[in-house]
Amino acid sequence: MLMTKQRRPAIRTLPGWAINVLKEAGAIRECEEHGWMQDRADPHAREWAFDIARRDLPEGVSREAAEAAVRDVLDSIGDICPECPPDEEDRR
Numbered sequence: 001m002l003m004t005k006q007r008r009p010a011i012r013t014l015p016g017w018a019i020n021v022l023k024e025a026g027a028i029r030e031c032e033e034h035g036w037m038q039d040r041a042d043p044h045a046r047e048w049a050f051d052i053a054r055r056d057l058p059e060g061v062s063r064e065a066a067e068a069a070v071r072d073v074l075d076s077i078g079d080i081c082p083e084c085p086p087d088e089e090d091r092r
C-alpha cells in the first residue's frame with residue numbers, strides 16, 4: 001500500500017499541543033472512566049501552563065497563537081465530565 005508514511009509531526013494540531021501543555025501543568029485532567037478533559041479551575045496551574053506554552057512553542061507557531069490555543073482549550077473544557085454522574089463525584 002502506498003499510504004505515504006509521512007514524518008509524524010511531534011504535534012499534530014495546535015489544540016492537541018495545547019491540551020498536552022495544560023495536562024502537563026495540571027490545569028486539566030482526564031476523566032479516568034470516560035476520557036473527557038476537565039478543567040481543574042486551578043489558577044496556578046493555568047499560569048504554569050501559559051509559562052510552558054511560551055517556552056515550548058511548536059515550530060512555526062507564534063507566541064500569541066500558542067497562548068490563544070491554550071485559552072481556547074480552556075474555554076472549551078468544562079469543569080466536570082459530562083458522562084460522570086454528579087453525585088458520584090461528590091462521594092469522593
Ligand SMILES: [Zn+2]
Pocket residue numbers: 031032033034035036081082083084
Ligand atoms: Zn467521567
